[in-house]
Amino acid sequence: MYPLVESVHVLTLCVFVGMASILDLRLLGWTLRGVPVSELTDRLMPWMKAGFVVMVVSGVLLFYAIPVRSYQNIFFRVKVIMLILAGLNAFVFHATIHKSVLEWDFAVKPPPAARRAGALSLALWICIIIAGRMIAYNWFDCDKQPQPAVINAAAGCVIAQK
Amino acid sequence: MLLPFFKACEASVIGETIRGSFWLFPAIEAVHLIALSIIGGAVLLVDLQLLGFGLQDQPIRNIARNAQPWLIGSLLMMITTGLLLFFAESVKCYYSDAFWFKMSSLALAILFAFTVRRWVTLADEARVGPVWSKVTGLVSLALWFGVGAGGRWIGFS
Numbered sequence: 001m002y003p004l005v006e007s008v009h010v011l012t013l014c015v016f017v018g019m020a021s022i023l024d025l026r027l028l029g030w031t032l033r034g035v036p037v038s039e040l041t042d043r044l045m046p047w048m049k050a051g052f053v054v055m056v057v058s059g060v061l062l063f064y065a066i067p068v069r070s071y072q073n074i075f076f077r078v079k080v081i082m083l084i085l086a087g088l089n090a091f092v093f094h095a096t097i098h099k100s101v102l103e104w105d106f107a108v109k110p111p112p113a114a115r116r117a118g119a120l121s122l123a124l125w126i127c128i129i130i131a132g133r134m135i136a137y138n139w140f141d142c143d144k145q146p147q148p149a150v151i152n153a154a155a156g157c158v159i160a161q162k
Numbered sequence: 163m164l165l166p167f168f169k170a171c172e173a174s175v176i177g178e179t180i181r182g183s184f185w186l187f188p189a190i191e192a193v194h195l196i197a198l199s200i201i202g203g204a205v206l207l208v209d210l211q212l213l214g215f216g217l218q219d220q221p222i223r224n225i226a227r228n229a230q231p232w233l234i235g236s237l238l239m240m241i242t243t244g245l246l247l248f249f250a251e252s253v254k255c256y257y258s259d260a261f262w263f264k265m266s267s268l269a270l271a272i273l274f275a276f277t278v279r280r281w282v283t284l285a286d287e288a289r290v291g292p293v294w295s296k297v298t299g300l301v302s303l304a305l306w307f308g309v310g311a312g313g314r315w316i317g318f319s
Contacts, residue, residue: 007314013195014202014310022203025232032228035220043217047210129199130192137188 016051027118212299226283264312271305
């Protein structure tokens with residue numbers, strides 16, 4: 001069961017991060033320059049939403065299978081923080097510069113705020129994928145002592161006093 | 163017959179180095195996954211368009227031309243990182259059904275992408291009926307899905 005859920009989680013990367021990066025690359029002016037940005041956001045959004053739901057559901061299931069280990073995994077913590085940042089970035093983009101999208105819809109190079117949002121989104125998702133992959137490795141797990149104090153603190157390890 | 167070759171790959175300097183390293187294999191895996199996202203986006207954008215779920219106001223030719231450099235770039239990244247991962251555990255791959263399934267799907271997917279799918283997407287839209295567009299999109303999706311699923315399964319076998 002676990003491998004199946006994990007496969008779904010990984011392959012949905014294609015749908016969600018794949019579609020999101022197309023939009024990010026367009027915001028940077030690196031692809032689909034002739035296509036209006038609003039058309040991309042309108043048409044890709046349903047796929048991104050569907051992919052996101054599958055990602056979150058499968059991700060929560062993976063977490064639920066091994067909650068304690070995940071919670072005390074340093075990569076898991078890094079990933080959650082970056083997911084929140086990615087969400088904030090998307091929210092800020094839609095709440096600000098995307099409101100005036102019709103004014104720069106056909107711009108080969110969108111305004112700086114939009115380019116920044118695209119670049120930040122790409123960078124965050126790259127880091128999220130790396131962190132996500134690393135959750136599987138137990139280098140910094142709490143049962144692997146001794147670890148440097150900073151790692152123990154970051155992973156929330158409870159160290160028994162002797 | 164191929165086993166000695168696979169053994170030689172595993173015993174090579176590249177294989178030894180990656181296996182001997184604490185972080186190289188995970189790092190290469192992570193790059194492989196990042197490239198997966200990009201290739202997924204580049205493939206889906208065009209295939210969904212062929213199926214009629216894409217950017218409807220745009221000609222397919224335009225979408226396919228724009229996606230092409232990203233498809234080729236990410237494919238090269240996939241193959242490079244994939245080869246490195248293969249060198250680290252060639253003999254395991256040799257005995258893995260998932261590996262052979264993935265390689266067969268990959269060969270077919272690449273062949274299809276640069277022949278039929280290329281002709282269909284670059285041809286005059288009036289000359290390719292909607293049914294053939296849809297068939298092309300579906301075949302492409304099925305082949306690439308086989309590559310992805312087979313790849314994920316190598317790790318479990």
